[in-house]
Amino acid sequence: MNNELWGWWLSPAVLGVLGACIGSFLNVVIHRLPLMLERQWKRDSAEMLGQPVPEDAGEPLSLSRPRSRCPHCGHQIRWHENIPVLGWLMLKGRCSSCQARISPRYPLVELLTAALFAATAWKLGPQPVALLWCAAIAVLVALTFIDWDTTLLPDDLTLPLLWAGLVVAGLGWTIPLSSALWGAVGGYLSLWGVYWLFKLTTGKEGMGYGDFKLLAALGAWLGPAMLLPILVGASVIGTVVGVVMKASGALREGRYVPFGPFLAGAGIAVFLIGPDAVLAWLGWY
Structure with a gap:
């Protein structure tokens, strides 16, 4: 890849957009990883103590499954509602189904990650x-x-x-x-x-x-x-x-x-x- 292409792909603007998308995924990690670890610890503890392994409440949980949904009404988030920052703004911070409040921390994490990625690109250049x-x-x-x-x-x-x-x-x-x-x-x-x-x-x-x-x-x-x-x-x-x-x-x-x-x-x-x-x-x- 030549220097001009590197310069474009690794520019602050492009990495900033990438950061916003990664920030959207980080919101999932922040919410789900502790829950996944808690389930695993309960299973491991039960096995060590020789007790029945507890069945996980609800459906299987991973970083990719199930798809994101409203915790209040179960409305599955549509793709356009999940666009980093813009999706939250278009929804005016409310679920499109039940109008429950969506925490502003979600777009803030996306904006923070975007800003840090852009700052990294600005500091290091197209490398x-x-x-x-x-x-x-x-x-x-x-x-x-x-x-x-x-x-x-x-x-x-x-x-x-x-x-x-x-x-x-x-x-x-x-x-x-x-x-x-x-x-x-x-x-x-x-x-x-x-x-x-x-x-x-x-x-x-x-x-x-x-x-x-x-x-x-x-x-x-x-x-x-x-x-x-x-x-x-x-x-x-x-x-x-x-x-x-x-x-x-x-x-x-x-x-x-x-x-x-x-x-x-x-x-x-x-x-x-x-x-x-x-x-x-x-x-x-």
């Missing part, structure tokens, strides 16, 4: 590696909203993201493999150490193992030098959000704000700003 970063960002967007909804960072997403970071580094498409490897090791061990220090000091668990794996994945993609900026940025923003939610009553007693969304957001920000610019801002470059 195939832009597609790799778009794929990584799509996984981070899904992890952000799943963790926010459920305080769960599924291995089904964090581990492939980690291994993909190591593989693409090994193929010479991103950072050197040694940097990816030590970024993954440093990312995991840093939060693992914080976890055990907090637990030995307070007797409580301050975070889940999914956070270790997510930071390890970010380290594999961005390298060990970016771990501290990611942690600092995630901690500051997470603290501010937690304080605001607590003051406004949005955070109930005994609940906590998941850390994963802020790790993912800080990782994306570091990538888009650029490691060199981040190090220069910190005075390390």
Whole structure:
């Protein structure tokens, strides 16, 4: 493929449209993957305990089946109603059958993914590696909203993201493999150490193992030098959000704000700003 075709296919406009379509699929992943995992855990637990395996309530569930439908009336979403962003706008945020409200988060996820894909294309230019970063960002967007909804960072997403970071580094498409490897090791061990220090000091668990794996994945993609900026940025923003939610009553007693969304957001920000610019801002470059 010549440079002109690469320039068109990998332009911010085209990747932005692709991002909106991927964002529509991410809405499905965000909603269904935790439900699929819950069903699987129940089946696995029953088998381990020697109990009857529970039958799944309703029809089989996967990322492709059944087709999207209104949760209130069961109306199957038509193809034109499922067009990213535009479908929601044409429906005016209401089901065409029962007029039940459709959450504005659906088009917001699509717009966010579109904006991040376009920003990736703008930053990297017409290079195939832009597609790799778009794929990584799509996984981070899904992890952000799943963790926010459920305080769960599924291995089904964090581990492939980690291994993909190591593989693409090994193929010479991103950072050197040694940097990816030590970024993954440093990312995991840093939060693992914080976890055990907090637990030995307070007797409580301050975070889940999914956070270790997510930071390890970010380290594999961005390298060990970016771990501290990611942690600092995630901690500051997470603290501010937690304080605001607590003051406004949005955070109930005994609940906590998941850390994963802020790790993912800080990782994306570091990538888009650029490691060199981040190090220069910190005075390390």
